[in-house]
Amino acid sequence: MKTKFIFVTGGVLSSLGKGLAAASIGALLKARGLTCTIQKLDPYINVDPGTMNPFQHGEVYVTDDGAETDLDMGHYERYLDVPMSQRNNYTSGSIYHTVITKERRGDYLGGTVQVIPHITDEIKRAVLSLGGDNLDVALVEIGGTVGDIEGLPFLEAIRQLRSDLGKENVLYIHLTLVPYIKTAGELKTKPTQHSVKELRSIGIQPDIVLCRSECALDESVKAKIALFCNVDKDAVFCAVDVDNIYKVPLKLYDEGLDQKVAIMLKLPAKNPDLSAWHALVQRLDHPQGEVTIGICGKYVDLKEAYKSLHEALVHGGVANEVKVNLRYINSEEIDSKSVAGLLKDCDGVLVPGGFGSRGVEGKIKAIEYARKNKVPFFGICLGMQCAVIEFARNVAGLAGANSEEFDQNTAHPVIYLMKEWYDFQKGRMEVRDALCNKGGTMRLGAYPCRLVSDTQAYAAYGQDDIDERHRHRYEFNKAYFEQLKAKGLTFSGLSPDGELVEIVELADHPWFLGCQFHPEFKSNPMRPHPLFREFIGAAKRLKYGAKKKKD
Known part of the structure; x- marks a missing residue:
């Protein structure tokens, strides 16, 4: 089977849990018997997090091959139980450094080096380096928030990849916030609507909207989001807050997210074996x-x-x-x-x-x-x-x-x-x-x-x-x-x-x-x-x- 790509973007604000969401989706797909890996594309200009203050960025996660990477690599390895490497984490700094090195070496034959196509091509090369005959699904998390100026080259690159690879091989999942306003007693969908609108203005129509919320979304709220975000009614899912992060895969399974992903990407229809995850949560809860x-x-x-x-x-x-x-x-x-x-x-x-x-x-x-x-x-x-x-x-x-x-x-x-x-x-x-x-x-x-x-x-x-x-x-x-x-x-x-x-x-x-x-x-x-x-x-x-x- 040709490698399928799932791109996870985030909107409204940072720290919504894109890394955990991507890792959990990967865990569900792996439980279905598929081979998976995950990549993080970070828009900041630092070449890697190695010199960054932990107060700003959190821990520096180190892989077997000595790459100093984003802490989300830890989530990926813990949830998928597969080793990450240098190719699983790229930053704007590393992408630009590669392109500038090629320019200095004369690889572009004196041509004008531009964001499009040179930077976006380098981003696509980094993404496609994950694919292979032995990999069923590659999940790619785009760091930052839709609307950030530094993230535009990454979003443009993944927009192009749907045309390059075919619609049947690419899926866009957008994670947003649906805040609960206690004084009004209401869940508000407007931030999600604006976030999707921003994403669509770049040329990316999300296939699935994943809504982070402190309480469950009823069907009327999901229907409203589907209507204003131009997605199927059964493509709006809730990522409700949990008291333990290892419950996230099970919550997303209960929502039916992995089944929708499998249908949209035409993945083998096999129910996931989540017995190990249930046993883990049982031990954590008792x-x-x-x-x-x-x-x-x-x-x-x-x-x-x-x-x-x-x-x-x-x-x-x-x-x-x-x-x-x-x-x-x-x-x-x-x-x-x-x-x-x-x-x-x-x-x-x-x-x-x-x-x-x-x-x-x-x-x-x-x-x-x-x-x-x-x-x-x-x-x-x-x-x-x-x-x-x-x-x-x-x-x-x-x-x-x-x-x-x-x-x-x-x-x-x-x-x-x-x-x-x-x-x-x-x-x-x-x-x-x-x-x-x-x-x-x-x-x-x-x-x-x-x-x-x-x-x-x-x-x-x-x-x-x-x-x-x-x-x-x-x-x-x-x-x-x-x-x-x-x-x-x-x-x-x-x-x-x-x-x-x-x-x-x-x-x-x-x-x-x-x-x-x-x-x-x-x-x-x-x-x-x-x-x-x-x-x-x-x-x-x-x-x-x-x-x-x-x-």
């Missing part, structure tokens, strides 16, 4: 207990900055049949006096990744509290580095131990800027800055790790070799390996050649582990990541005792 995890970071005012982390902790709760309450704690507010009060009710402490020195001393105090009070601890990337610093200072007696990132003149640089990085998958050493365009060495993407037996890490994974995704430019300083090992720090995960430290832990602690990589990027609601599963399991044991989980 936990056997709850635990509280203290997340000590500096981006706590914007939860999207820790989106994958949040979801991975939820997945760990699913595996242990407990609800996970997340307590975000600003690490800048943690000191010797406040740490006990801020963490006293936490069943586990997690220190996430990050860059820069702000809030680091608070993170170190939180780790010291967890170590001394035998509270389960999980450190990720910078969190692992802070755990090493805390251990070096307070256990190994290395006064002033620090990372070169925070103190270039530290007497004991237990964490230092890596001088080179190794591409084990290709079996060769790469030169400094090979992947990095940000002025420093950066290790990005999936790298292998070999686990040491009889450790917490090995017990979690149950295998010798793993691979995990990285995003950092500082590493453990191997010069301190033997010294810290002699004091009780266990190095339970190393690169295959033994040169890079990937996991550290404490043997005399219920569960104390730090990893240099980002395991949250590979967690899935159907397959919770082993480290998050074991971390939440340890928190559950702290709260409820060592009772075994019911079969």
Whole structure:
């Protein structure tokens, strides 16, 4: 079957949930036995989100091939359980950069380079790169809101693709807002009408209108939207607010959205198998207990900055049949006096990744509290580095131990800027800055790790070799390996050649582990990541005792 393309646009305002909607539609189609992938086209000029402030953009999601992408890639991977790559996320910046590079190289033979056709052709090339004999459906989400000037080239490109590919191979879904005005007691359809009008003025007539609303739309409201938006009456669907994002696929299935998509694209008529999704929601709605995890970071005012982390902790709760309450704690507010009060009710402490020195001393105090009070601890990337610093200072007696990132003149640089990085998958050493365009060495993407037996890490994974995704430019300083090992720090995960430290832990602690990589990027609601599963399991044991989980 020729690859079918579904384009998802959004109107009225941002943050309506286009990514979740696209991921949920993909999940429904995959449950029908179809092969699917998703792509995000972002209109901003940045080449990628790698240098963007998390407060503005949320987390940077890293793929196996080292692409720094939009956080929606996480939704795509978690819902479809298929790996994303660089080709699944393009920005205006990356598109323009490619076109300008071609122009400088002379590829256009001296011709005038214009938005149409050169930019739009490059966008179409990026979209069509998804297609292939082994792919049934490619969903493409257009970032931003219809009416944004920077999004016009993307909309023009997908308008052209219907003519290029044929109407039977292209479907347009437009997500809009239908607000409920409490004082009037009414759902208002005018914003949706204007949004569709804006889209039609560009030359795109949506085939399906998906309406985000805090309450269900009755048939009269749907009929009104269908009339004014020029779509079939059975092509207006409601994406009602839910208390858990993993209910979205089931809600859209109840609306009949996947069936309408299948009919319009002439996809194989097969009912989806949603048993796994029903089982997931059942566990989420009926936990056997709850635990509280203290997340000590500096981006706590914007939860999207820790989106994958949040979801991975939820997945760990699913595996242990407990609800996970997340307590975000600003690490800048943690000191010797406040740490006990801020963490006293936490069943586990997690220190996430990050860059820069702000809030680091608070993170170190939180780790010291967890170590001394035998509270389960999980450190990720910078969190692992802070755990090493805390251990070096307070256990190994290395006064002033620090990372070169925070103190270039530290007497004991237990964490230092890596001088080179190794591409084990290709079996060769790469030169400094090979992947990095940000002025420093950066290790990005999936790298292998070999686990040491009889450790917490090995017990979690149950295998010798793993691979995990990285995003950092500082590493453990191997010069301190033997010294810290002699004091009780266990190095339970190393690169295959033994040169890079990937996991550290404490043997005399219920569960104390730090990893240099980002395991949250590979967690899935159907397959919770082993480290998050074991971390939440340890928190559950702290709260409820060592009772075994019911079969």
